[in-house]
Amino acid sequence: MKCALVTGGSRGIGRAICLKLAQELGYHVLINFQHNETAALETLAAIEANSGSASLLKFDVADKSAVDKALSTWESSHPEAQLEVIVNNAGIAKDGLFMWMPAEDWSSVINTTVNGFYHVTQFFIQKLLRQRYGRIINMISVSGVKGTPGQTNYSAAKAALLGATKALAQEVAKRNITVNAVAPGFIHSDMTADMDEKELKKLIPANRFGEPEEVADLVTFLASSKASYITGEVININGGIYS
Structure with missing residues (x-):
């Protein structure tokens, strides 16, 4: 059983990625979630309705012991499973001007x-190296590429992931493991639901917000065998807002 793990896979872009990986690449998808089990079950049902297979994995990616416990338990109960794809999609935003930013908003x-x-990828990396195949895709953001005022913490986190992507890609490339980052701009999701779309569209050359499915198409390509010579790259998907 070939598997793909998507962290933060219950809603929005994560859900769209789960659906595409199951439908187009035939993976058994591990849908990670932390709080919203209802949404995760909806994602699972949508995959199964299209003759795909998936299962739920509840853990907080920021808690190493919780990650290790959940993934170890899953591995021991699925000894025949072969994980090939990791999509590090889980993320949170706690926006605010840096001068007033509480330490908790920075650190969380x-x-x-x-x-x-680190917690999720490091758990699997030696297994990917041994099997000599893997796809690691890190979801960053236009904020991590150019920086966004009011998001110093979020921009810093995503920029750190960009640097990690480029470094890890060079470490594991000889074993047929690719590591890439996808940087969405304004995409219809819970994270952009409260934004002034009418005003923000004026900043976007394509004159619209993107759809989660469009991001998922890119991630699915990078997760496929067709992308075997692409690694260490950051691919922007933002309607031309930052090119």
Whole structure:
């Protein structure tokens, strides 16, 4: 059984990625979530409705012991499973001007994005090296590429993940493991639901927000065998807002 793990896979872009990996690449998808089990079950049902297979994995990516426990338990109960794809999608935003930013808002955003990447990817990396195949895709953001005012913590976290992507890609490339980052701009999701779309569209050359499915198409390509010579790259998907 070939598997793909998507952290933060219950809603939005994560859900769209789970659906595409199951439908187009035939993976058994491990849908990670932390709080919203209802949404995770909806994602599972959508995959199964399209004749795909998936299962739920509840853990907080920022908590190493929780990650290790959940993934070890899953591995021991699925000895025949072969994990090939990791999509590090889990992330949170706690926006605010830096001069008024509480320490908790700084550390929680960093912990989820950066430490979450470490906890999940490090758990599997030796197994990917032994099997000589893997796809690691890190979801960053236009904020991590150019910086966004009011998001110093989020921009810092995503920029750190960008650097980690480029470094890890060079470490594991000889074993047929690719590591890439995808940097979405404004995409319809819970994270952008409260934004002034009418005003923000004026900043976007394509004159619209993107759809989660469009991001998922890119991630699915990078997760496929067709992308075997692409590694260490950051691919922007933002309607031309930052090119």
